[in-house]
Amino acid sequence: MITGDGNLKLTNGKITVWSTEVAVQSSNNSVAVLLDVGNFVLKDNSSGDILWESFSNPGDTFLPGMKIGINAKTGEKRFLVSSKSKDDPSPGNFVGGVVAQSAPIIEAFIWENGNRSYSRSGQWNGVKFIGIPQMNAVYLNGMGLLSNSQEGTWYFTLNDFNNSLIRFLYLSPVGSLQITNWDEGSKEWNVGLEVPDPDNKCDIYGACGPNGICNNKDKSPICKCWEGFEPKSHEEWNRGNWTDGCVRRIELLCDKINTSLASSSGDHNKPDGFLKLSGVKLPDRSQYQKPHENTEEGCRFWCLNNCSCMAYGFVTGIGCMFWTGDLMDVQSFSYGGEDLFIRVAYAEIGKKKNRSKVIFPVAATSTFIIACTFLVYGFLRWRLANNRKGKSREALHESDIANAISPLRETPKGKDGTNIIKQKDSLIFEFKDVIVATNNFSLRNKLGEGGFGPVYKGKLQNGNEIAVKRLSSHSGQGMEEFKNEIVLISRLQHRNLVRLLGCCVEGEEKLLIYEYMPNKSLDTFLFDSIRKTQLVWNKRFSIIQGIARGLLYLHRDSFLRVIHRDLKTSNVLLDEDMNPKISDFGLARTFQKTQDLGNTHRVVGTLGYMPPEYIMGGRFSEKSDVFSFGVLVLEIVSGERISGFQNDEHLNLAWRSWCEDRVVDLIDKGLELEDSFCLVEVKRCVHVGLLCVQENPADRPNMPTVILQLNGGTGLPQPKQPAFVFQSSRDDGSHGHGSNSDCKKCSINEVTFSATEGR
Structure with a gap:
């Protein structure tokens, strides 16, 4: 009932079991309403102000x-x-x-009996909880984390981008x-x-x-102690x-120094x-540390020089x-997961190395026996290596490699005119040469790491630089993507x-060798507060046009019609002149020239760059790449990560800025426009x-139309509200995706607005 003081109460006879207990200015105006989204609210019927809501009391x-989350300043806690x-x-x-154990490190927990940890998600990396490898793009759709360390707020959110997907989380x-x-x-x-998982x-x-x-894959026992x-x-x-x-088996040197027990030798x-x-x-x-050099090597150096650091x-x-x-709470995964570096005593590292050594008994007077021994050993190693190589190449389907490299049989030349690869098969590298090069x-x-695995810089004996992509043993990708690329x-x-x-295949090793891009990937410039200043507008616009030309070639002009399916800033590499080059074709698919749409049961890609029809139904086409290109263009203009569900404010800003003719608000703050024509190009982009x-x-x-539009060669129709801009539409009462009722503007560039109608 709503009682005389305007509060909502649940009673058992004369006993009050529960009450909203809020201060109500006018007790006669309170009404309780169950909203369409499932939120049960108590509100002032005159002003419409919400006095209490079930969404804040889950x-x-x-x-x-x-x-779901915490406001440290107000003390508000929302838990399931x-x-x-x-x-x-x-x-x-x-x-x-x-909970935020050490900002910006945030994790999700389930506690038992109030305070005992029962299960843990692992850390949030800005896209997903890394301790749940099966949490792929389908489950992540709409999930995000809103955090503000200055205000002390951390909230996990769930929003629908597609009305056909109905779901909820249940504890x-x-x-x-x-x-x-x-x-x-x-x-x-x-x-x-x-x-x-039960x-x-x-x-x-x-x-x-x-x-x-x-x-969990080990039947018995499932638990082990790691090395040392x-x-x-x-x-x-x-x-x-x-x-x-x-x-620990052996005490750390740091502990010995602290207890004055360090030996002298x-x-x-x-x-x-x-x-x-x-x-x-x-x-x-886990605790957060920003070393002087914010890289894995810098993290290692910092940890090694701090005795309190047991792992990084x-x-x-x-x-x-x-x-x-x-x-x-460390768990080994069959796919996914991260690298953990555990501090151990030097003697433990020595043990691991010594276990791999083979000691041969040698008699000084037995020259003949020694020679025979080495001959036999060398022969066996040769046989073993050839058997492994044969099995590996057989597993890769040698015909596939032969067919793949046949168009490029001509050995590429170095700057000095010598062969870069001195093998019979031109594109087949020897593993020992890659080991030396890297x-x-x-x-x-190490240049970086993606879903396939780490990428390393290398230098061949003739001085040519290469980039080596190494398939990680715990990668979610595998032989299919390797062959596909x-x-x-x-x-x-x-x-x-x-x-x-x-490429190189040796035992369990699968390597791809590319031309080296000295400026690495676009994201290393675009999202770095210092390096982004090198990306003046003319350079950014040139990068956008270059990516568009690359996609046009894939979709229309190449021998194969290719859908990339994983276009993003980290897969756009920059050469020494900052020219863009699309990379990473492990997830790409080919189409017949007459085919317009494909379907897959395995949704793969990068969250934020994938279009709705692909996430929800597994349908992909060249328009899937167009969607990714659009996200990428907005990121290049704004210098912010538009992709990812935690950054909805940037998507709202892009839409609102266009509608209200305030595109200048979206432009990267570190970007100086040389003249008014640059602003026209920015608006057009x-x-x-x-x-x-x-x-x-x-x-x-x-893509042909996109290139014409970028160069001002065709009229630009008015866009509808994108599917992922949901917050603003809910705030103003609009609920339908694709609606542009809140955007009165027709065009914000120098091209006259045009609509296509049948004559």
Whole structure:
């Protein structure tokens, strides 16, 4: 009931079970309304002001439009609280929410009985929670994190970009967070993703105790101690009780110095080092550190020189993280995951190296035996190497490689006229040559890392520089993408596409070798506060035009009709003259000349650059690349990451700036426009960008039209409101995507607005 003081109350006879308990100015005007979005509100019927709302006081269900998180300044906390059971809706034993352990590091937790950690998501990297590798683009659609460290707010959000996708998050009575979707075909709710996974014991927090690593793929035992550690209690460990975890075998040099026990000589007095764990869920209680050089190498140097640092990791989107004390809740993944570098004593690193050495007994007087031994050993190694190479190339389907490289049989020449690759097969590199070129894949030569794996700079014996992409063992991509890139890019030749020099397959190693781009990728300039000043407008406009020409070649002019499917700033490389070159064709697909639309059950790509029809239905076409190009154009103009659900304010700004003729508000603050003509080009680019990101593929221009529009050679129709701009439309009462009712403007460039009508 609504009582005399204007509050909403739930009573059992004369006993008040629950009340909104808000200050109401006029007790006669309160009304309770259940809104269409599921929000139950108490509001002042005269002013329309909301006095209380269920979205700010969540139970066990998280609906689109809600926020879960913390306001540190006001003390407000919004958590999900499970029910006791399906039949008892009173508060249960589990609570779910997000916390900021060390800004900007944010994680989601499920707690049991108020304060005991039950499950953990891993750190948020700006796109996803890295501790949930199966959280792909389909599950992430609409999910984001709104944070403001200065105001002390961290909120997890869920918003719908497509009205056909109906879903919610539910914290079950047993403590699992379920993403539940409505299946229109079967007319029922289906659980798409459940965390923790009931079939994965490693998802339970601290399953293997401190300094232990959990691997659900191992049948028995699932827990192990990593290198340099041993069970704290061997007896309990053998019983299957891993909660005590693991301890170091050898004390660190830092600890010895602090306790004045450092020996005067030997390995025990040598500096500590790091052991690398790949493809893992990073530990809990991470802390953020910004080293002098914000790279993985800079993070390593900082950690090595700080005795309190027991481990470090460098994650794109977060930066340098470190851990002190024991490392808790580490899990090994079959795909995805991050690299963790654990501090160990020098002697442990030596042990690992010594285990790989082979010691041959030698008798000084047995020259003949020694010679025979080495001959036999060399023969066996030769046979083994050839067998491995044969098996590897067979697994890759040798005919595919042969067909792929056949158009490029002519060996590429270096600056001095010599052959870059001195092999019979021209494009086939020997692994030993790549090892020498990259200095054994030294961290100092690492250029970056993507979904395929790390990329290293190398220098061949003749002085030519190369870039080597190395398939990571825990990469979500694999042989299919590897073959796909060889087959596609070796047949594509254009000044705005990166050039493939060759490939290498050796055992488990799969490598792609490209021409080296000295200025790396576009994002290293565009999103860096200092380096972006080098991108004056003329250069940015030239980059936009170059990318457009590259896409036009892929879609219309190449021998194969190619859809890239992963166009983004990090896949646009810049040569020494800052000319753009599209790279990374692992996810690309070819079309027949008469085919306009493709379909896939495996939605892959990068969040924020993928169009709605691809995310929701797996449908892709050349208009998919057009959508990605539109996002990329808006990023180049603004100097901000338009892509990603956490940056909706930039998308709103792009749309509102165009509507209200305030495009200057969108322009990168570090960009100085030389003359008025530059502003005209900027406006035109924003206009074209908005046309490219239309929700309906039919409303997007094709690449020939885009190039004409960029050069002012055709009229520009008025764009509709893009699908992903939802906040502003909700604020002003507009609910339909694609509506442009709130935008009265027809055109903001020098070209007269034109509409196409049948005669």
